[in-house]
Amino acid sequence: MPENPHIQAIIEAVIEGEAEDAAEATFSALGSNTDPLVILNEGLMIGADEVGKRFERGEYFLPELMLAGRALKAAMEVVKPSLLKKYEGTDTKIKARVVSATVQTDIHDIGKNIVSSMLTAAGYEVTDMGVDVPIKSIIDKAEEIGAQVICLSALLTTSMPFMRDLIEILKARGIREKYIVLVGGASVNETWVNHIGADGTARNAADAVKVVHTLVSV
Numbered sequence: 001m002p003e004n005p006h007i008q009a010i011i012e013a014v015i016e017g018e019a020e021d022a023a024e025a026t027f028s029a030l031g032s033n034t035d036p037l038v039i040l041n042e043g044l045m046i047g048a049d050e051v052g053k054r055f056e057r058g059e060y061f062l063p064e065l066m067l068a069g070r071a072l073k074a075a076m077e078v079v080k081p082s083l084l085k086k087y088e089g090t091d092t093k094i095k096a097r098v099v100s101a102t103v104q105t106d107i108h109d110i111g112k113n114i115v116s117s118m119l120t121a122a123g124y125e126v127t128d129m130g131v132d133v134p135i136k137s138i139i140d141k142a143e144e145i146g147a148q149v150i151c152l153s154a155l156l157t158t159s160m161p162f163m164r165d166l167i168e169i170l171k172a173r174g175i176r177e178k179y180i181v182l183v184g185g186a187s188v189n190e191t192w193v194n195h196i197g198a199d200g201t202a203r204n205a206a207d208a209v210k211v212v213h214t215l216v217s218v
């Protein structure tokens, strides 16, 4: 159990699917100088994982997932400005163009949205295409805007193969080397990255920014 009572309250509010409580607990945590990254990684994502486990065990059903989603979004609205402030780039020069999307068949967007927002705050020009986006449209957009980075999010294991398909299409079109392809989401790990030949992943949005920084400046 976390020592910080505000973090504990955030986790509980997400598990209970109480949007107002989640927003209030997040507000109190910020007021007591809790690092916004701790709120995201040790509060919101831990709460989300517990909801997921209860869903897998058959204790929670779709309505509880939806309520948890609402609670996560409400808390995210409160913590987002502080998170973005922490990651604001010092120079306003565009570092790279990024296309981000949740791949086709998947509508989870809370994690992808915060990755997009933090990359924007860090000085990247991000085109966020939303959820359930066909992989061909993602490639077309990347070509159209001259992107250097493609960020793909998927939380469903059944959606993850579309990440591999996108990379295969890039290869077939002879344009794989033009792009840094990053993949992320609750079930994505290094093994998957290597399996599909992506360029990297990150467990959370703060690490996603670091990985993009590193790969773009190589």
Ligand code: B12
Binding pocket: 040, 044, 045, 048, 049, 050, 051, 052, 053, 055, 056, 062, 065, 066, 067, 068, 069, 072, 105, 106, 107, 108, 109, 110, 111, 112, 114, 115, 151, 152, 153, 154, 155, 156, 157, 158, 182, 183, 184, 185, 186, 187, 200, 201, 202, 203, 204, 205, 206, 208
């Ligand atoms: C809330 C939620 C929902 C909400 C989503 C609301 C929304 N607007 O997003 C709703 C109710 C819509 C939903 C629906 C479903 N869900 Co759901 N959902 C969740 C839950 C509880 C939390 C997700 C979340 O927002 N987490 C918080 C954010 C901040 O974390 P995150 O998304 O992981 O993102 C972070 C990192 O992964 C990373 N990241 C994310 N994207 C990217 C991209 C890049 C490039 C990088 C580098 C990093 C990165 O950074 C982010 C920020 O730190 C998860 C459980 C879990 N453990 O995640 C299940 C979960 C993802 N859902 C699941 C399921 C099964 C479903 C449904 C199929 C249920 C159903 N029977 O209908 C549907 C599918 C709908 C669809 N077609 O997509 C399963 C998936 C199982 C699997 N292995 O495939 C999970 C894992 C629950 C479980 N354990 O069973 N869900």
